[in-house]
Structures are given as C-alpha cells and as structure tokens.
Amino acid sequence: MPALCAPALWLPALNPAVVILESGEVPALDGWPGLAEWPQIRALQSTGDGLHCVLGDRDGPHHIWLRTADPDREQAFIVPRDRASSLRHRASLRLDSRLAGRASPRGCATLTATAFQRRRLTMLLGILDALAADGEAITMHRIASMLVYPRLSLPRGSAWKSSNERRRTRRLVDEAIALRDGGYRDLFWLGAGDGDDRGAAPTGGGTKAERAK
Numbered sequence: 107m108p109a110l111c112a113p114a115l116w117l118p119a120l121n122p123a124v125v126i127l128e129s130g131e132v133p134a135l136d137g138w139p140g141l142a143e144w145p146q147i148r149a150l151q152s153t154g155d156g157l158h159c160v161l162g163d164r165d166g167p168h169h170i171w172l173r174t175a176d177p178d179r180e181q182a183f184i185v186p187r188d189r190a191s192s193l194r195h196r197a198s199l200r201l202d203s204r205l206a207g208r209a210s211p212r213g214c215a216t217l218t219a220t221a222f223q224r225r226r227l228t229m230l231l232g233i234l235d236a237l238a239a240d241g242e243a244i245t246m247h248r249i250a251s252m253l254v255y256p257r258l259s260l261p262r263g264s265a266w267k268s269s270n271e272r273r274r275t276r277r278l279v280d281e282a283i284a285l286r287d288g289g290y291r292d293l294f295w296l297g298a299g300d301g302d303d304r305g306a307a308p309t310g311g312g313t314k315a316e317r318a319k
Contacts (some may be wrong), residue, residue, distance in 0.1 A: 130181065
C-alpha cells in the first residue's frame with residue numbers, strides 16, 4: 107500500500123513534526139473543531155498513551171499525538187524545549203492555523219527535500235534496490251555505471267580500483283546502507299536547531315566536492 111494511503115505513526119522523540127496536544131485547564135470555547143471532523147484522516151490509532159493520527163492537508167500531512175481528550179476542555183499545544191523546538195513550534199502553528207480555517211503561516215509549511223536532496227535520495231534508493239536484487243553479485247563498477255555515472259565511460263582494472271569514481275561510489279553505497287539501517291530518521295531533523303539545515307545532504311554524507319559532481 108502506498109505510504110500516502112497508510113502513513114507511519116511516529117513518536118515525537120523521533121519526529122519533531124509530531125504535534126503534541128493535551129487537554130488544558132481552560133473550559134472549551136466554540137470554534138475549536140474536533141479532529142473527527144477533519145476531511146482527510148489518513149491514519150488513526152488509539153494506544154495506552156493517547157490517540158495518534160495523521161491528517162492529510164493540501165501542503166503536507168499533520169502528525170498528531172493527542173495525549174488526553176477532554177471534550178469540556180481546550181486542547182493545549184505541548185512544545186518540548188530541545189534542539190528541535192523551532193520545528194515543533196512551526197508544526198503547532200501550522201496545525202492551529204489550519205484548524206481555524208486559515209492558510210499555513212509563512213515558514214510553517216511541511217519541510218520538504220530540496221531538489222539536490224531528492225536527486226541524491228533517488229540515487230541512494232536505487233543503490234539499495236540494486237543491492238537487494240543482486241546482493242554480493244553486484245560490483246561497485248556496475249553500481250557506478252548504472253546509477254552514479256550513467257553517462258560516463260568508466261575505467262576498468264587497476265585504473266578503476268584507484269579512481270575517484272570508485273571511491274565516491276563506495277561512499278555512496280555506505281551512505282545508502284546507513285540510510286536503510288536507521289539513518290532515514292535524520293530526515294525528520296532537517297532545519298532543527300539554530301541553523302537551517304534544509305540544504306544539507308540527506309544523511310549528513312557527501313563532501314562539497316561530491317555535491318558539485
């Protein structure tokens with residue numbers, strides 16, 4: 107089933123875009139729509155720690171953890187104070203605006219990969235597909251010719267073994283494996299902290315020289 111039809115439910119500790127809601131002390135006022143009325147509920151699961159859901163929206167999904175749900179109390183946003191506080195705050199502002207029927211505030215839209223990141227991720231996924239299909243039978247030279255340098259005539263033999271192309275291909279294979287083995291979670295943290303990391307490589311890999319190739 108496509109990921110858009112059955113999105114994963116994430117813990118806020120792993121995905122700072124998860125909005126945490128909890129019943130507050132203020133009596134409920136008119137104008138706060140219930141989540142049940144949202145037109146696109148893509149995932150919904152009740153657990154011992156509350157309700158987890160994913161709401162579809164025109165500029166990207168909302169991931170929500172509703173810790174308590176008292177219909178007589180207003181819902182309060184909980185924003186943990188950590189290195190991703192700015193991301194968590196933007197996600198909360200975005201949901202609050204959309205629940206009120208307004209457009210997402212500028213700068214609060216769902217973080218998406220840059221064109222460079224999309225190209226690099228596509229290549230890394232292609233490498234993983236090649237490894238999964240052929241395993242140890244596939245060579246670095248074959249991966250390089252198919253996915254990394256498809257329009258380049260690559261050297262062979264000893265010239266290939268000592269080439270920059272082989273070294274870069276080896277680094278990309280290592281990066282793809284790291285992405286598969288949990289590194290994909292780093293994608294949630296692009297833009298976290300004081301700086302803006304949205305232009306960084308997906309898993310932190312790749313030198314400036316590599317990105318220029």
